[in-house]
Amino acid sequence: MLPFGGGLGATAAAKSRCLRDRRVSDRDWLASVVLPTYNERENIGELIERTLASVQQPGEGIVVDDDSPDGTWQIVQVTAERDPRIRLLRRMDERGLTSALMAGIGLAQGDVVAWMDCDLSMPPELLPTLLAATGQADVVAGSRYVPGGRDDGRSLTGQLFSRTINLAASLLLGWQIKDYTSGFLAVRRSVFDRIPLRGDYGEYCIDLLARAQRLGFTVREVPYHCAPRLRGQSKTATNAIGYIKRGWKYVVTILRLRFGGSR
Numbered sequence: 453m454l455p456f457g458g459g460l461g462a463t464a465a466a467k468s469r470c471l472r473d474r475r476v477s478d479r480d481w482l483a484s485v486v487l488p489t490y491n492e493r494e495n496i497g498e499l500i501e502r503t504l505a506s507v508q509q510p511g512e513g514i515v516v517d518d519d520s521p522d523g524t525w526q527i528v529q530v531t532a533e534r535d536p537r538i539r540l541l542r543r544m545d546e547r548g549l550t551s552a553l554m555a556g557i558g559l560a561q562g563d564v565v566a567w568m569d570c571d572l573s574m575p576p577e578l579l580p581t582l583l584a585a586t587g588q589a590d591v592v593a594g595s596r597y598v599p600g601g602r603d604d605g606r607s608l609t610g611q612l613f614s615r616t617i618n619l620a621a622s623l624l625l626g627w628q629i630k631d632y633t634s635g636f637l638a639v640r641r642s643v644f645d646r647i648p649l650r651g652d653y654g655e656y657c658i659d660l661l662a663r664a665q666r667l668g669f670t671v672r673e674v675p676y677h678c679a680p681r682l683r684g685q686s687k688t689a690t691n692a693i694g695y696i697k698r699g700w701k702y703v704v705t706i707l708r709l710r711f712g713g714s715r
């Protein structure tokens with residue numbers, strides 16, 4: 453595995469090192485950043501560039517593209533041929549955000565795995581903060597709803613959708629977490645042994661955060677400013693009907709977590 457930022461150093465030896473030893477040296481643990489894409493041709497180049505410029509931790513970026521019709525994977529392929537820090541997984545027969553994240557996590561070699569949307573709504577410049585915070589927490593989430601955070605990311609309908617889902621999640625699952633639908637996370641690898649991602653789309657995040665809390669993992673939120681998508685089309689929804697179609701799965705997830713036992 454190659455470093456995002458510095459020289460190769462002792463990365464191979466470091467791979468087997470336990471994360472809690474990291475205070476010995478911050479360069480002795482590895483970070484993987486998984487970038488799920490579907491039709492993000494206009495965004496992915498800038499996102500990769502800014503990620504590489506921001507993250508100094510040794511590690512890798514893994515783009516998981518579901519054979520985007522707009523050819524997002526072509527841009528990543530060219531970058532990956534030039535820069536060994538970037539890997540491309542082009543999935544030909546599968547589609548879906550959660551399964552793409554799982555595929556990326558499965559390939560990741562990092563002690564910590566981070567991921568984010570690829571529409572430039574989440575600042576890659578915050579990745580170092582999220583990654584570093586996993587020194588004190590098992591799961592670190594970028595949050596729009598803790599002090600210092602802000603959501604300018606969507607239409608008013610989208611903001612209302614997010615607020616409503618988060619209110620329902622807080623009421624039924626606990627107020628400790630403010631942004632259950634963050635989708636901007638850094639997670640210690642060991643967490644996945646006990647909590648594989650479940651779901652189809654953004655509801656995986658509610659499921660992950662709620663189960664992490666329940667199982668006694670420490671969860672921390674770091675504020676961030678969610679910016680509007682400037683290029684490309686939303687895969688969540690573009691109107692109220694679309695949000696309702698997506699939303700029911702989020703609601704079912706919350707109800708299952710609250711009333712359906714711990715499975």
Ligand SMILES: Nc1nc2c(ncn2[C@@H]2O[C@H](COP(=O)(O)OP(=O)(O)OP(=O)(O)O)[C@@H](O)[C@H]2O)c(=O)[nH]1
Nearest residue numbers: 488489490518547548549552569570681686687688
């Ligand atoms: N690999 C893969 N990525 C996906 C899929 N659906 C969505 N994504 C990616 O998941 C991330 C979130 O999708 P967005 O369209 O930004 O969803 P959103 O943030 O709710 O909607 P916006 O309001 O447009 O920001 C983006 O990076 C998408 O490219 C999919 O089926 N496969």
Ligand SMILES: [Mg+2]
Nearest residue numbers: 569571573681
């Ligand atoms: Mg988005």
